Amino acid sequence: MNLFIDTNVFLSFYHLSNxxxxxxxxxxxxxxxxxxxxxLPHQVKDEFQRNRENKIADALKKLKEQQKKPQFPQICKDYxxxxxxxxxxxxxxxxxxxxxxxxxxxxxxxxxKADEKISELFEKASLINPNAELIMKxxxxxxxxxxxxxxxxxxxxxxxxxxxxxxxxxxxxxLVADDKDYYSVLDENALKDFLIDEWASSNKSDVKxxxxxxxxxxxxxxxxxLAAELEKELAIKELVNSSNFASTHSAISKLQKYAxxxxxxxxxxxxxxxxxxxxxxIFCDDDVFAFYKSLIDNHGHxxxxxxxxxxxxxxxxxxxxxxxxx
Numbered sequence: 283m284n285l286f287i288d289t290n291v292f293l294s295f296y297h298l299s300n301x302x303x304x305x306x307x308x309x310x311x312x313x314x315x316x317x318x319x320x321x322l323p324h325q326v327k328d329e330f331q332r333n334r335e336n337k338i339a340d341a342l343k344k345l346k347e348q349q350k351k352p353q354f355p356q357i358c359k360d361y362x363x364x365x366x367x368x369x370x371x372x373x374x375x376x377x378x379x380x381x382x383x384x385x386x387x388x389x390x391x392x393x394x395k396a397d398e399k400i401s402e403l404f405e406k407a408s409l410i411n412p413n414a415e416l417i418m419k420x421x422x423x424x425x426x427x428x429x430x431x432x433x434x435x436x437x438x439x440x441x442x443x444x445x446x447x448x449x450x451x452x453x454x455x456x457l458v459a460d461d462k463d464y465y466s467v468l469d470e471n472a473l474k475d476f477l478i479d480e481w482a483s484s485n486k487s488d489v490k491x492x493x494x495x496x497x498x499x500x501x502x503x504x505x506x507x508l509a510a511e512l513e514k515e516l517a518i519k520e521l522v523n524s525s526n527f528a529s530t531h532s533a534i535s536k537l538q539k540y541a542x543x544x545x546x547x548x549x550x551x552x553x554x555x556x557x558x559x560x561x562x563x564i565f566c567d568d569d570v571f572a573f574y575k576s577l578i579d580n581h582g583h584x585x586x587x588x589x590x591x592x593x594x595x596x597x598x599x600x601x602x603x604x605x606x607x608x
Contacts, residue, residue: 283454284453284454285318285456286321286455286458287495288326288457288459288460293330293333293334295396295399296337296338296341296394297340303399306403307399308503308506308508309403310406311512311513312512314516315519320403321444321449322404322410323444324412325437325441325444326441329437330400342382348378349375352371354367410447416444419443420439423442428476428480429474429477430461430474432463445457449485451487453485453487454487454488454489455488456489457489457491458492460494465491470493471491473489513536515547517536517537518533518547521533521534522558526560527560531564531569531570534569534570534573538569538572538573541580544584548584549589551574555570562596565596571597571600578590578593578597
């Protein structure tokens with residue numbers, strides 16, 4: 283699945299936004315899983331770096347505005363509630379000052395959670411570097427007045443031409459942008475007709491539009507609420523596809539941190555423990571044995587009886603060998 287996220291969406295994670303960083307975390311996991319290919323024109327990286335400080339400065343300004351003290355008329359001071367409010371206010375001011383200092387320090391160190399998550403996302407994305415042909419096409423687009431883009435600004439035109447040039451013919455594009463340069467004046471939740479028609483003509487495919495990253499996840503991954511669920515699925519997939527003992531141990535170490543598996547996951551794990559030789563041949567290794575014994579103990583009621591019986595036989599065999607060695 284081809285995905286493009288406009289710069290303003292990344293910047294929104296530093297400001298007031300309906301989305302939270304869990305959306306970025308989920309996307310990172312999906313990139314690792316191979317379900318999504320995130321296209322990142324170099325123009326987006328540059329725009330992000332240029333505008334990050336301004337967006338943070340505005341957010342910090344709004345945070346500091348919360349320090350303004352409420353005013354009470356003189357007639358309020360004879361009531362016990364006034365002293366209670368004043369005490370809560372002092373506590374609030376101390377907490378807010380502490381928060382502002384921590385945030386300011388993290389901003390200076392570029393160690394905000396938003397910095398870390400977006401940096402991780404950029405590292406995993408498919409970078410598109412501009413060239414002379416791409417710049418020429420973007421300038422022509424701007425000169426004739428075709429969207430996207432503002433008067434005198436090449437940025438959006440470069441991004442769009444980058445996508446037209448690099449996304450394989452016939453493959454759909456999922457585009458996330460909260461920018462009037464992209465959405466229709468008739469329906470702000472729809473892409474401009476010109477862009478829809480151009481994409482269909484040039485790439486013989488469709489372009490799907492979303493104003494927020496959460497809308498994309500709601501449509502395509504409605505059952506995944508937390509990135510941890512995606513990480514669990516990724517670890518299961520790694521075990522299923524294990525082609526050597528080292529990858530088996532690696533996958534088991536990731537799966538051991540999860541206490542819960544649904545019925546489908548439990549059965550898949552049980553089946554692969556028997557059918558994949560790179561797991562079954564080292565079934566008695568301490569970590570593999572402990573994982574599958576825990577799976578049977580805690581999720582045996584969800585696993586098919588035949589699989590439980592075969593796994594229990596493997597466990598019994600390992601225990602018997604352990605006693606013989608002792």
